[in-house]
Amino acid sequence: MLLSKETLGPWFEQAASFQTFVAGADPGHQSVWAERFDRLELNDEQQAVVQRFERPMQVLCLTGRWCGDCALQGAALGRIALAAGELIDLRFLERGETTAELAVACMINAGMRVPVTFLMAQDGHPAACLGDRTLSRWRSMARKALGADANVSAPAPEDPVRAVLQEVLDEVERVQWLLRLSPRLRAMHGD
Amino acid sequence: MDVRLRSADLATIWPQALAWPDYLASDEDKAQAWTRTAETITLTTPQRALLAGFTRQIRVLMVSGIWCGDCVRQGPIAQAIAEAAPGVELRFIDRDHPASPIGAMRINDGERVPVTLFMAEDFEPVQLLGDRTLQYYRHMAAQQIGAACPVPGAGLPEDVQNGVIQDWIDATERVHLLLRLSNRLRQRHGD
Numbered sequence: 259m260l261l262s263k264e265t266l267g268p269w270f271e272q273a274a275s276f277q278t279f280v281a282g283a284d285p286g287h288q289s290v291w292a293e294r295f296d297r298l299e300l301n302d303e304q305q306a307v308v309q310r311f312e313r314p315m316q317v318l319c320l321t322g323r324w325c326g327d328c329a330l331q332g333a334a335l336g337r338i339a340l341a342a343g344e345l346i347d348l349r350f351l352e353r354g355e356t357t358a359e360l361a362v363a364c365m366i367n368a369g370m371r372v373p374v375t376f377l378m379a380q381d382g383h384p385a386a387c388l389g390d391r392t393l394s395r396w397r398s399m400a401r402k403a404l405g406a407d408a409n410v411s412a413p414a415p416e417d418p419v420r421a422v423l424q425e426v427l428d429e430v431e432r433v434q435w436l437l438r439l440s441p442r443l444r445a446m447h448g449d
Numbered sequence: 450m451d452v453r454l455r456s457a458d459l460a461t462i463w464p465q466a467l468a469w470p471d472y473l474a475s476d477e478d479k480a481q482a483w484t485r486t487a488e489t490i491t492l493t494t495p496q497r498a499l500l501a502g503f504t505r506q507i508r509v510l511m512v513s514g515i516w517c518g519d520c521v522r523q524g525p526i527a528q529a530i531a532e533a534a535p536g537v538e539l540r541f542i543d544r545d546h547p548a549s550p551i552g553a554m555r556i557n558d559g560e561r562v563p564v565t566l567f568m569a570e571d572f573e574p575v576q577l578l579g580d581r582t583l584q585y586y587r588h589m590a591a592q593q594i595g596a597a598c599p600v601p602g603a604g605l606p607e608d609v610q611n612g613v614i615q616d617w618i619d620a621t622e623r624v625h626l627l628l629r630l631s632n633r634l635r636q637r638h639g640d
Contacts, residue, residue, distance in 0.1 A: 260554060260577060261453075363453060367631055368573040383558040387577060393619055396626035403630055409502035411495060411622055428583055435586035439593060440557050 261363055263382040269360050270318045270382065273349030276336040282352075283323035290326070294333035298423045300341050307427065308341040312449075313437035314380035317348045317430075320360060321373040327391050328373040330419060334426040335375065346430075366390055377433040379443065385433045392425040394418065454553045456572040459510070463572065465548040466510055466540035469528045475543075479515045487525035489610065492533055496618055500534035504640075505628040506570035507621070509539045512551050513563045519581060520563045522610075526617050527565065537621065556580055567624040569634065575624050582620075584612030 274282070280291045300308065319335060321328035332350065339348040353361050353372050361370040366389055374389035391399070394415055400408035415421035437443055473480035492500070511527055513520040524541065531539035544551050544562050554564040556579060564579035581589070588609045628634055 260556065262555070263558075365574070367569050367575050367627060368456070368571075368633060369631075379557050381558075384555075385557045391627070393623040393626075396623055396630070399630055400626050409499060409504075409629075410626070411499040411618070432581075432583040432586055435583075435590050436557060436581070439586070439589055440559075442558060 260384045260387055261376070263378070263384065265360075265363065266318060266376055266378065266384060267382050269351060269357070270316055270349055270378075273318055273351045276332070276339065276348055276350065279321075279323070279332075279350035279352070287323045287329070291323070291329045291333055294329050294419065295336055297419050298333050298337045300337055300423075300427075304424070304427055305341055307431055308338060311342050311345050311431075311434045313345070313434055313443060313447075315346050315430075315433065315437065316378040316380065316382060317346055317375060318378070319348070319350045319373050319375045320353055320357065320364065321350055322353050325372055327395060330395075330422050331373050331375065331388075331392070331426055334423040335430075337423065338427055338430055364389070377430065379437055379440075385436055386429065388426070388429050392422050394421040394425060454550060454566065454574045456568075456574070459550070459566070459568060459572040459574065462542065462548045462550055463508065463510065463540065465546065466542040468540055469531075472513075472515070472541040476515045482521045483515070483525055486521055487528060490525055490529045490614065492529055492614065492618075496614075497533050499618070499622060500530060500537070503534045503536045503625050505625055505634065506536045506538065507534075507575075507624055507628065508568040508570065508572060509537060509565060509621075510550075510568065511539065511541050511563050511565045512544050512549055512554060513541050514544050517562050519585075522585070522613065523563050523565075523582075523617070526614050529614075530617060530621055534621070534625075536625075554579070567621070569628055569631070575627060576620065578617075578620050582613050582616035584609060584616050588612075 280288055317335060319332055321332055335348055339346040351357050364374045371390035376384050377386045378384045397410040397412060398418060400410050473483055509527060511524060513524055527539055531537045542549050544560060551560050554577060561580040566574060567576045568574055
């Protein structure tokens with residue numbers, strides 16, 4: 259759920275960069291994040307989408323170093339931010355005792371789920387919230403848990419890891435257009 | 450100061466929101482555009498099959514303006530989904546209604562509409578969708594930023610409306626799978 263700039267701002271200020279956050283993980287979890295990051299280099303089409311980005315953004319991901327879906331979405335965000343250069347200021351917070359207040363504020367279906375990612379304008383006003391698994395991951399979970407009774411609308415992707423990258427990129431692209439076409443920000447940027 | 454979306458508050462808002470016919474009856478002149486749009490929406494056979502197979506109740510609250518063009522485009526799509534999915538209950542509340550939760554749904558420092566909240570059967574918030582979907586933003590970008598600036602990779606849909614319909618169905622499918630596989634709801638329903 260969306261929170262206010264006033265709530266998210268202090269959390270963003272204390273959050274860590276992708277490299278610093280991953281470096282704080284134990285070696286077993288670090289290797290998972292690194293493996294995901296290595297596999298998620300943007301292809302040419304995805305690079306072209308990111309090269310069209312114009313608006314600075316803040317992205318705050320409440321996550322767990324131990325969590326597989328967090329490593330997957332986090333690495334995808336890391337790759338997108340890397341491709342976007344200085345436009346995307348991506349930061350991570352570990353869900354735990356020190357971030358419990360934020361985790362409670364963005365509960366999903368009565369649970370403190372991770373990852374939860376806030377996509378914000380350059381001045382910290384939130385534009386979207388992405389959490390927890392993406393559609394392709396939920397479809398995969400349904401196939402495993404429900405078998406033939408899984409009611410899903412698409413076959414399993416050829417590469418489930420890269421499918422998540424595309425889903426995360428789609429949402430970042432959507433927010434980029436939201437910000438690019440925002441009258442408030444068009445006035446600010448004179449474009 | 451955050452106005453958080455809590456299930457107890459949403460349960461009190463819900464009875465004040467209106468189902469499709471009552472919402473349209475609130476302004477019969479402006480409702481004509483909604484009705485005209487509804488007449489143009491056709492779900493495909495696979496989309497209908499997916500929606501007909503939903504087994505979890507989903508409460509969908511659209512904060513809207515009956516005067517709003519984006520609401521005219523998206524409200525009838527949400528209604529078509531609700532009509533095809535037995536577990537989806539859709540209600541509309543005007544952005545300026547005294548009970549409107551728009552204060553907790555501000556996007557990019559604005560009270561944008563439509564903003565749609567997907568909830569579990571017990572009003573626990575799951576996902577916020579708004580204001581526009583990716584397919585529509587790509588269409589807007591192509592129009593407003595101009596043909597001289599084509600959108601790489603965007604692949605503007607031949608039929609933008611069908612693209613927006615698919616965006617909505619994807620969002621609804623994701624919420625349904627999240628609820629279908631939710632441990633707390635599986636325990637409650639014994640499935």
